[in-house]
Amino acid sequence: MTNHDTEPAVDAQRRGHMAAMSVAEHLLDISPIMPSxxxxACAAFEVDKPSIDLFFYNSPEGVRALADVLGVDATAAPHSESDSRTFTSMQAMVSGVPVRAWSLGGPGSEAVSR
Structure with a gap:
């Protein structure tokens, strides 16, 4: 059996992962619509910067609903010049962990900010 406590860098990365997973669990608990x-993430070279990315498949309303619960704005805009699908996203800081949620709408989806 390996004693993980002997590696400070590994321990710090583990704490980062645990913080991100704890916040992710909280987000799943409060989100009105479940993400897909x-x-x-918590990279070995940035152990003090865990992060969470939530993808809502074809559900900009999921992104907007979570943004509302977190008290932040969601934005929507064309994905790119050559792709008119709407990219809806929000960013928040939850318990010190950066959170990004996003959705990519189908062709002809409306691009507006809330």
Missing amino acids: DVKT
């Missing part, structure tokens, strides 16, 4: 995908 939840990713947590």
Whole structure:
């Protein structure tokens, strides 16, 4: 059995992952609409910067609903000059962990800010 406590860098990264997972669990608890995908990250070269990325498949309303619960704004704009699908996103800081939620709408979806 390996004693993980002997590696300070590994311990710090573990704490970062645990912080991100704890916040992700909280977000799932409070989100009115469930995201399709939840990713947590804490890179070995940035152990003090865990992050969370939530993807709402074809659900800009999921992004807007979570933004409302968190008290932040969601934005919507064309994905790119060559792709008119609407990219809806929000960013927030939750318990010191940066959170990004996003959705990419279908063709012809409306691009507006709330």
